Amino acid sequence: MRKRRLGRTELEVSEISFGCGGTAGLMVRGELNEQCAVIASAIERGVNIFDTSPTYGGGHSETNLGKVLRIIGATPLVGTKIDLGLGDFDNLDRAIKQSVQRSQERLNRDRLDILYLHSRVGRQRDLPGRVLSVDDVIGHGGVADVMKELQRKGVVGAIGFTGLGHTESVIEVLESDRFDLFQMYYNLLNPSAVEPTVAAWRAQDYGGMARWPPKGTSALSVFGPWLRALSAMTEDFTASRKRIPRWRARRGRCRSSEGAVFRQYAQQGESMAAFALRFALSAQSIDTVLVGISERSHLDEAIAAAKAGPLEQNLLQALAERFRELYEMA
Numbered sequence: 001m002r003k004r005r006l007g008r009t010e011l012e013v014s015e016i017s018f019g020c021g022g023t024a025g026l027m028v029r030g031e032l033n034e035q036c037a038v039i040a041s042a043i044e045r046g047v048n049i050f051d052t053s054p055t056y057g058g059g060h061s062e063t064n065l066g067k068v069l070r071i072i073g074a075t076p077l078v079g080t081k082i083d084l085g086l087g088d089f090d091n092l093d094r095a096i097k098q099s100v101q102r103s104q105e106r107l108n109r110d111r112l113d114i115l116y117l118h119s120r121v122g123r124q125r126d127l128p129g130r131v132l133s134v135d136d137v138i139g140h141g142g143v144a145d146v147m148k149e150l151q152r153k154g155v156v157g158a159i160g161f162t163g164l165g166h167t168e169s170v171i172e173v174l175e176s177d178r179f180d181l182f183q184m185y186y187n188l189l190n191p192s193a194v195e196p197t198v199a200a201w202r203a204q205d206y207g208g209m210a211r212w213p214p215k216g217t218s219a220l221s222v223f224g225p226w227l228r229a230l231s232a233m234t235e236d237f238t239a240s241r242k243r244i245p246r247w248r249a250r251r252g253r254c255r256s257s258e259g260a261v262f263r264q265y266a267q268q269g270e271s272m273a274a275f276a277l278r279f280a281l282s283a284q285s286i287d288t289v290l291v292g293i294s295e296r297s298h299l300d301e302a303i304a305a306a307k308a309g310p311l312e313q314n315l316l317q318a319l320a321e322r323f324r325e326l327y328e329m330a
Contacts, residue, residue, distance in 0.1 A: 001046025001306065004287045007181025009158045011077060011113070013049045015281060016306050017290045018042050018299075020052040020061045024292030027064045028057030035064060038296050040072045045303055051290055053081040053118055054103055062106035070108055078107060079114030081162070084143070086127045089136070096146045100155060115156040116183060117143050120165030121173055131165060134172050144178040163193075167207045174212040183290065184209055186283065188262060188276040188319075194283050195320065200327040210285040261326065265315060274305040279319070282310035 003012045018039070020027035026035060039050075052061045062080060069075065080103045088095035104110060122131040137143045147159045160181040163170045174182065185206060186193040193206035266275040280289045291302045311319075 001048075001303070003048075006049075006287045007158065007160070009180050011049075011158065013077060013288045014047045015288055016047055016302050017288045018047050018050045019290050019292035020050060020056060020065055021292050022056045022061065024294045024298075026294050027052065027061045027068075030064075030295075032064075032068070034295070035068045036071055038293065038299055039065075039068050040074070041296065042293075042299055043072075043074050043076055045299075047076070047299075047303075049077040049079065049288060051079050052107075053083065054099060054106070055081070055083045055118065059102070059106055062103055066107040066109070077113040078109065079116060079158075079160075080107065080112055081116040081118035082143075082147075083118040083130065084127070084132065085130065089125075089127070092141070092143070093146050096143065097150070100150060104155075111154060112156045114158045114160060114181075115147060115150065116159075117147070117161040119162075121161070121163075121169045122166040123169060134169050137161070137173050138176045138178050144176070148178070163206075163209055167205060167209070171207055171209055171212050174209060177213055181287075186210070186280060186286065188279045191279075191323075194285060195323075198324055198327045202327075210283065261322065262319065265319060265322075271301065274301055274308070275311075277302060277305040278308060278311050279316075281306060282316055 001014045001016065004015055005011070006013045022028045026038060030038075050065060052065050054062055056062070065078065069078075082096055082099045084092075084095065100112065100115065103112060117132075117137065120129075120131045121134060121137055123133065125131065125133045125136055132143065135142065144159075147156070150156045151159050158180040160179050160183065161173065163174070163182045163184040173179070184193045190203050190206070192201070192203070192208070194208065194210045196208060197205050262275070263272060266272060277289060277291065280286065291298070293299050293302070
């Protein structure tokens, strides 16, 4: 497994990150024996970074990950999150520190390798919608200040945030240079965090945020390509999920029609999930691709895709031209 330096940290991470989210299901609803076997296999094959959150399965993801790592005797890098809601701004410092303490207890770790702000960033605060304003994040006494204090005390290593929400607001947070790295939404169906869009673009435009800040001091991990765009392009979308909610399955089937136009570009016998993962690995500004793992076959496919390497430059160019054709004809 190839390694890349993560953001402006000193961490060397595998180009595949193991996602422990609720949509993937393994670390929330899987059996302990299966969890142990899949994670042990991932670590043995070079995956050294795992992504979880206290919101994944109401804390079950963190608890199960901590239990599995203790059973198999492994100490990979683990990133978890804070997600702020109603009441938390009554005492922001206490809310964040309590969340971190609970994550430490569930993960059985005194120090968290990476701590992300998982709330979205918008023009104004909307706590029921999990949205914070820019000032909430980077203003005096805001989230970034509290996270930085935890970092100075050695409670957490790197600090980052999830680059979702209002695009211009996210970029404003990036430009503040307060974080070591961020997770961005980037995949074959929406590459706008890296590539410029066309005039008729209908999805959210992430504004090429991969290039921010201009000095390149904060860097990136890609957010959710597997369980969003990648799996949406497979014909058996619901077949290999841990009891995936019906509404997610319906959305996946709708998006499969979008992904179908790119099937001709995949190699013979290559799944669209693997093809789209290789697409994400092709972006030079991305340090690691976050892959939600539901079962061992997903791990096998992700590692095989990483081994196959990035897509060739002429193929990337053909995909870019196809994008322009699709939206110019829309």
